[in-house]
Amino acid sequence: MLLSANRNLLPLFKKLSYQIIGNPKDFPLENRIFNAICAIALFIIAFNVPYNYLTGLKMTSLIFGILVISFAGIYYLSRFRNKLTISVALSVIVVNILFAVNYFYSGGIQGASLLSFTLAFFLTMLISSPRQYTWWLLLNLATVVGVIIYEYYHPSSVAAVYATREDLFADMTPTYITDVVVIFVGTMYLKNAYRKEKERGDEKNKSLELMNAEKSKLFSLISHDLRNPLASIQSYLQLIKEIELEPKDKAQIEAELLYVVNNTQEMLYNILMWSKTQMDGPNVHLSKVNVSYAIQPILQINKLAVSKKKISLETYIDEEMEVLADLNMLQLIVRNLLGNASKFTPAGGTIVVRTSVVEGNCLIEVKDSGNGIHQQEDIFSLKVRSTFGTDNEKGVGMGLFLCREYTNAQNGKIWFQNNQEGGSSFYLELPLAN
Template structure:
């Protein structure tokens, strides 16, 4: 208490805190009860959410382990729209792609094994017969000719396999230049004319002289070589293999048509598959020629398909951009 600037005294107010302590205790107990109740109420939700997240992850982990071990790994989709569902969907797509790749790998190994085993078995049989003295002297040259033919088939098969592997791996660069299509076709026809005449097949070309296309000259030559060679082999005697080309918009359309027995509509989409033969009775070739052509056309950003040739035979049609651009090409 102040009076005229002097302290005269003081007043001290006091109250017991027992009541406040009881209030604080009740509040703390209430808060603790509320927290415990909230925890108990949220525990099922926490457990469900944990399983919702960890369950798919555990299944993906188990599936990954089975795939790594080369075992079958069935997996059911999860139809949710959250992050786990999207992750699970992406994992399923990856799994399906891996299974498709593995199936293709197994199929390729089986086909290659079959293609290699057949000539090797023949060579082994011929050589063993000669070693056992079962081949008369006047037949030795004939047998050696058969051995040579089977050996050449193996050389062509391994060469085609390596070529196709490089194309599919993208390790074969293209040297793009402006190529006179008519000149390339004439060169290929000259190299294959003797084989065609031996089979009674006529080669004919209908290409504009000034038709040009941006392409790798060696690759374009290989495309026509494989296509014409294939057409001659599957043509009937007295038939004609006709090569034609035309400018269609910004693309060049090439056609190689034969007058053979033709291919069924169901088999036409499969003629570009590795080791596929529409005529199973024919053992000529490696079964990779059209696969290589398709890979080369794709590398040039072109398209290719097979169709019926009227009145009979098969026509292979492929288109290439007249002018190449963008990345992935080396210009000469």
């Protein structure tokens, strides 16, 4: 029960902390640290107003009251107006001035003011930028040394506020405890914030390393796999140029050439889309898309590939079905799935494209009668090496990777299975538009 209650309180505490110090998405680390310190300082200073009044330090109580009003305004500037630099400068100057005045009304060098100056300087180092450290150090030293020297030569300037020994202990003890607690909380918060920022940096570094590794592999694949289709195109063109071919042979070579160009174009298109996604991120425009309208052009494009291998292409597509998807992404996914099916289906085989409704979603199935998929691990990643098709077709091994990326971007699901009767089926599930 206690563990469950803690889990329920954690989101509330997180939401409250975001309201006080700001959401990490909207405020940088330095701003959040300053807001947190301002909130803590307001609580401590507000507590000291009645405490000092009750212990007889009425002027100190008044000074702390002014500090409460000042810090409330500074906190507003930082948290709600996002003016961190001005807020830091105002807080440091106000604290040093009011603490210097309070020095002469709280026992001088024998009172708790020096502890307060020490705490103020610690908090100043936490909230200020490194380029300001020297200035705030000089201000703190000048203020503290200045009031001490003034008191040394003018002892009467310090009011006698401690009537008894108990009054001195009543002032010094809570001041020291407050200083230690604030230093502890501030240090722990700073270390925790630093750890989180370091973890974010490590995650970004890992992502960059993975991206660089993928790019290196991609460039290696491109340099190797584009040579074969380009060499084929060159050979066809050389043959046409040097030999007078019969119309029948010329038509066959032209069909072969067109087939190679289409495969190469598909390969380059996948590379282009992957590169664009890496640079700009997936640009998704979800809208109501008619599935039949989206798939029919892909079927027309693939007719050449399936007719060349004498593959039977069967379609069972609901012409009224509409999904919530990105038209270009949907077409790229279906194009890659259908291209893979024709690539790994032997001559005389069958490819079936079917749509259906399953649990309120649209299910698109691309089924082939090939040999099935033997290398099943990481098939939707760039770790898989592209293999030759039944007619020596070749790609760069990134089609299914793009299918997974674009399916996720459209809030869909994609998976596959080997069929008992042979071949494999790929399934694309997308939400219906209605």
